Amino acid sequence: MRRLPGLCVALLLVIAGCGGSSTLTGDALQKQDEAVHSAAAEGELLASDVARDRTTEPFARVHSGDLADQAKAVAKRVRDADAAPGLERERRQVLTRATRVAQALEELHAAPDDREVAERVQAELRRLAA
Amino acid sequence: MKLSELIGLDVSTESGERLGHVHDVRAELTSRSVDVKGILVGRIGLLERLGLGAPHSTFRRHGQDLLPWSAVVRADRRGVVVRDDAKPR
Amino acid sequence: MTEIDLGLSLLDHQLIDSEDLRCGKVDDLDLGSLREDPPTVQAILAGTPAWRNRGRIGRLAASLGGGRIVRIPWEDVESVESAVHLKKAAHELGLARGEDRVRRFVAWIPGAK
Amino acid sequence: MKRIFDIALGILAAIGGFVDIGDIVFNVAAGAMFEYQLLWVVVIGVGAIITYSEMCGRVAVVSQHAVFDAVRERLGFGVGLVALVGAQLINLLTLAAEIGGIAVALQLLAGLPYRVLLFLAFIAVAVVVWALPFGWIERVFGYCGLAMLVFAVAAIKLHPDWSQVASGFIPSANTSDPAVYGYFVVGLIGAATVPYEVYFYSSGAIEEGWKPKDLSVNQSNAIIGYTLGGLLSCSLMIMAGALFFPREITPETLGTAALGAQVPLGEIGLLLALVGILFAVGGAAIDTVFSGAYNMAQFFGWEWGKHRKPVEAPRYTIAWMVMLVLGFLIVFTGVDPIKVTEFSVIFSVVALPLTYLPILLVANDRTYMRRYVNGRLANLFGIGYLVVILLVAVAAIPLMFLSNMGQG
Numbered sequence: 001m002r003r004l005p006g007l008c009v010a011l012l013l014v015i016a017g018c019g020g021s022s023t024l025t026g027d028a029l030q031k032q033d034e035a036v037h038s039a040a041a042e043g044e045l046l047a048s049d050v051a052r053d054r055t056t057e058p059f060a061r062v063h064s065g066d067l068a069d070q071a072k073a074v075a076k077r078v079r080d081a082d083a084a085p086g087l088e089r090e091r092r093q094v095l096t097r098a099t100r101v102a103q104a105l106e107e108l109h110a111a112p113d114d115r116e117v118a119e120r121v122q123a124e125l126r127r128l129a130a
Numbered sequence: 131m132k133l134s135e136l137i138g139l140d141v142s143t144e145s146g147e148r149l150g151h152v153h154d155v156r157a158e159l160t161s162r163s164v165d166v167k168g169i170l171v172g173r174i175g176l177l178e179r180l181g182l183g184a185p186h187s188t189f190r191r192h193g194q195d196l197l198p199w200s201a202v203v204r205a206d207r208r209g210v211v212v213r214d215d216a217k218p219r
Numbered sequence: 220m221t222e223i224d225l226g227l228s229l230l231d232h233q234l235i236d237s238e239d240l241r242c243g244k245v246d247d248l249d250l251g252s253l254r255e256d257p258p259t260v261q262a263i264l265a266g267t268p269a270w271r272n273r274g275r276i277g278r279l280a281a282s283l284g285g286g287r288i289v290r291i292p293w294e295d296v297e298s299v300e301s302a303v304h305l306k307k308a309a310h311e312l313g314l315a316r317g318e319d320r321v322r323r324f325v326a327w328i329p330g331a332k
Numbered sequence: 333m334k335r336i337f338d339i340a341l342g343i344l345a346a347i348g349g350f351v352d353i354g355d356i357v358f359n360v361a362a363g364a365m366f367e368y369q370l371l372w373v374v375v376i377g378v379g380a381i382i383t384y385s386e387m388c389g390r391v392a393v394v395s396q397h398a399v400f401d402a403v404r405e406r407l408g409f410g411v412g413l414v415a416l417v418g419a420q421l422i423n424l425l426t427l428a429a430e431i432g433g434i435a436v437a438l439q440l441l442a443g444l445p446y447r448v449l450l451f452l453a454f455i456a457v458a459v460v461v462w463a464l465p466f467g468w469i470e471r472v473f474g475y476c477g478l479a480m481l482v483f484a485v486a487a488i489k490l491h492p493d494w495s496q497v498a499s500g501f502i503p504s505a506n507t508s509d510p511a512v513y514g515y516f517v518v519g520l521i522g523a524a525t526v527p528y529e530v531y532f533y534s535s536g537a538i539e540e541g542w543k544p545k546d547l548s549v550n551q552s553n554a555i556i557g558y559t560l561g562g563l564l565s566c567s568l569m570i571m572a573g574a575l576f577f578p579r580e581i582t583p584e585t586l587g588t589a590a591l592g593a594q595v596p597l598g599e600i601g602l603l604l605a606l607v608g609i610l611f612a613v614g615g616a617a618i619d620t621v622f623s624g625a626y627n628m629a630q631f632f633g634w635e636w637g638k639h640r641k642p643v644e645a646p647r648y649t650i651a652w653m654v655m656l657v658l659g660f661l662i663v664f665t666g667v668d669p670i671k672v673t674e675f676s677v678i679f680s681v682v683a684l685p686l687t688y689l690p691i692l693l694v695a696n697d698r699t700y701m702r703r704y705v706n707g708r709l710a711n712l713f714g715i716g717y718l719v720v721i722l723l724v725a726v727a728a729i730p731l732m733f734l735s736n737m738g739q740g
Contacts, residue, residue: 227405231408231409231412232405241634243633243634244633246409273408276409276411276414277409277410288479301397301700317634317647322646324640330642332642
């Protein structure tokens with residue numbers, strides 16, 4: 001029976017983790033950062049194909065829009081939350097990166113058949129994904 | 131009585147020893163009628179219901195006993211009572 | 220002449236009418252009086268209210284559904300295989316009501332006939 | 333000659349019909365997250381679906397018991413009804429996900445607004461189910477789904493490290509996050525064994541009027557087709573492992589899968605991938621609609637079948653229509669089809685034992701199966717897989733929570 005309190009705490013932590021608490025721990029921040037990276041890296045692949053005219057206009061437009069939404073969702077989550085003590089600087093970094101990735105992808109979304117825009121976006125996203 | 135009422139009833143001997151439940155009803159199918167021959171009594175309810183004791187199943191097992199209907203003294207909603215000497219084994 | 224277990228080989232099996240249409244399940248069996256020697260299957264019972272004795276879930280399902288019990292005397296049974304084949308057509312036995320009620324709605328869709 | 337041709341066509345249809353939205357989502361995500369490490373799970377999943385499709389087909393043809401005939405007879409009314417409700421809820425979620433998938437694929441192809449395309453997908457599925465004959469549906473969607481083979485070409489063109497790929501077929505678990513790993517094991521098995529495939533296969537065998545003598549041909553079609561379909565699942569994972577894993581990309585949409593064909597193959601790769609996804613997912617939507625109606629009809633004893641005119645099987649007809657409308661309404665609320673897919677796959681694993689057990693029992697009953705009763709091999713695999721599925725079913729829900737649905 002001694003284990004019961006421990007179990008309860010573990011359970012509560014799990015529930016809290018699922019419920020999306022408004023305080024970002026280091027781990028949670030790391031997760032959000034990985035999501036931004038993922039959107040940027042995928043956007044880079046897409047932009048590179050647009051720049052070389054290896055895709056279709058609808059696909060480039062719709063998919064860049066979806067990726068921009070992913071980055072925007074991260075930005076919103078990070079903006080609305082407080083960072084755990086000592087993590088405020090990291091929180092801002094993630095927020096800035098997410099916002100920039102979203103902007104770059106929005107640019108591609110707005111001009112999905114412009115090869116020059118695509119080249120610029122690709123370079124920007126490569127930098128942001130690094 | 132309906133089959134669904136008979137299946138699941140308690141089975142005991144006249145002297146009051148509990149034998150289990152009615153799992154199924156064995157019958158003889160002729161071109162004209164279906165005559166009840168006996169009841170299958172056992173304790174492993176769920177497995178029997180799944181047909182593990184079916185006469186021709188690969189998984190046939192002997193968790194249930196066939197009591198001939200002639201051994202039944204009384205069968206109503208309160209349960210089935212069989213003669214003492216019908217007790218299996 | 221074959222030995223069968225009623226719960227396993229009849230109960231819950233498919234009913235098929237003389238026109239080869241599926242028309243319900245064996246929801247229960249009427250064994251008549253158990254004082255007969257031997258008792259015999261008097262009739263097949265089909266229809267929502269017959270689920271009443273099929274455990275707690277059956278009782279709940281029966282109370283939610285409407286309809287009536289259809290009694291099919293054993294004389295109307297042609298043969299027992301994997302399904303139970305009947306000697307008469309579903310509508311003669313009163314087993315076609317459920318399908319008939321819905322048929323009206325389907326019939327007006329182009330290409331339904 | 334014609335016979336060989338027929339067999340080849342049957343196999344092709346089976347390959348195209350194997351992959352659905354669940355396979356795409358879980359295989360691509362697994363490759364992106366664990367590279368080739370989870371390939372062995374696909375083999376297990378494909379083995380399960382082959383074992384039980386074979387058994388269901390044989391049971392249906394020899395004993396005329398489709399899956400839910402067997403479920404009701406063997407589990408009884410009460411447990412059977414629980415199994416029915418569970419199966420229908422899962423069918424509904426799966427259907428919703430597949431309709432969403434059709435709309436997403438159309439959107440990526442044509443760029444129209446998502447909700448308009450959802451409605452279009454709904455109408456298209458309704459018209460096809462209503463108007464096309466059974467055999468046609470299987471073939472048309474199966475053949476067009478073959479465009480998915482572009483992913484096999486993509487996987488090769490991405491030059492994966494083949495020795496790494498090979499070692500993925502040996503179970504191993506080098507992971508810092510066992511819950512996520514476990515979640516993907518459950519998901520990959522669930523995606524390969526989605527229950528509607530078994531319902532559809534068994535009822536389809538009765539619809540097409542197979543006789544015991546046709547059994548061996550049809551069965552080998554399915555076995556070869558599913559094996560090759562499994563290779564297609566593997567190539568999705570290899571593609572993702574070679575392209576997304578090193579770049580740390582976590583796929584969140586179907587578009588990411590299509591991008592996986594575009595990067596190595598360009599525009600033609602993209603188009604083939606989208607057309608393949610469209611028909612694979614569309615065919616699955618149709619199979620699910622049918623499966624839902626089959627299950628209801630078989631449990632309650634209604635007349636059923638596409639070979640009947642709608643007025644001859646009116647309750648069955650209404651059943652599929654209601655299924656389709658409900659499935660459409662679920663995605664039309666705007667839920668993410670990918671999320672719906674994940675739920676449907678994970679819950680389907682939980683419900684699977686109640687489908688497999690009755691089939692295994694009837695397949696062992698000589699009264700109905702006569703000389704076609706399960707042999708040792710079928711029982712060895714049948715019982716083995718039942719145990720595997722039971723274990724996976726027990727683990728599924730806890731893993732879903734522990735891994736935060738694979739998010740870690």
